[in-house]
Amino acid sequence: MNPTDIGTLRREPVPRPPSQEEDPWNAAAPLVRAAQSGDLMALNDLLDLLTPYVSRLCRPIALTDSADAVQESLIAVFQGLPRLKDPRALYAWVRTITVREAVRIARRTEHETPVGEFADLAFSGGRDSGPEIAADVRDVLRRLPSEHRAVLVLRELEGLDESSASRLLNVSRGTVKSRLHRARHNFRKAWAR
Missing domain, CATH: 1.10.10.10 (Winged helix-like DNA-binding domain superfamily/Winged helix DNA-binding domain)
Known part of the structure; x- marks a missing residue:
């Protein structure tokens, strides 16, 4: 290899797995900002991030109606997303909405x-x-x-x-x-x- 070939070789960046120290909720802040500005791909990525967490909270509260509680919670989250001022507060904000929706759904049909x-x-x-x-x-x-x-x-x-x-x-x-x-x-x- 001669010295002129060195500039033509490009080394692809090696994707690094997220470290365990990285908080996925802090990493979600750019997604929140992008979704708030109308980016549909960011909105979809945010949905993928939030759905397992919302489901984990709804299942033990709403039990047989947990699917409805998850759906209602996610609808409430995405309707309120434009009003979320601090994207780093996403975790606590989603938890608040989810628990309240799960309790509301559970009360509606509870025996x-x-x-x-x-x-x-x-x-x-x-x-x-x-x-x-x-x-x-x-x-x-x-x-x-x-x-x-x-x-x-x-x-x-x-x-x-x-x-x-x-x-x-x-x-x-x-x-x-x-x-x-x-x-x-x-x-x-x-x-x-």
């Missing part, structure tokens, strides 16, 4: 079982297999009021403190504490049977 009827709950004998445990957990959750499921999701899955959960659910901190206490108590009681 709650009073706590006294937990005695009728039949579990499979062995809880060592994943699908059986998941079915048992889902069955217990189904019997809790939607407000209790929402508090459990925010505290146990999302790791929010009581103050943050109370702001998100638009209830007092004491209400969050009492709902969480009752939800955990009723879950344990049903699970032990």
Whole structure:
């Protein structure tokens, strides 16, 4: 190879996988800005990013209506997207909308079982297999009021403190504490049977 050939060779950049330190929500900020300015590809990429997260929040709250809750949440998110001032706040903003929509959908069609009827709950004998445990957990959750499921999701899955959960659910901190206490108590009681 002679020195004049060096300039003609181009080395393709090696795509690097995203590092684990990179926060996908911070990486979403440019997508939010592009989507807000009308970029349909960015809107589609944002939908791909948000759908699994929204689904993860809706499933334990809205249970059998989780597909409706996901759809309503995503519609609300994308209708409100032009008003989102700080794209880095996307995560908390989407969580707030999603939990509120999931609770609203769950209340609309919910058939709650009073706590006294937990005695009728039949579990499979062995809880060592994943699908059986998941079915048992889902069955217990189904019997809790939607407000209790929402508090459990925010505290146990999302790791929010009581103050943050109370702001998100638009209830007092004491209400969050009492709902969480009752939800955990009723879950344990049903699970032990």
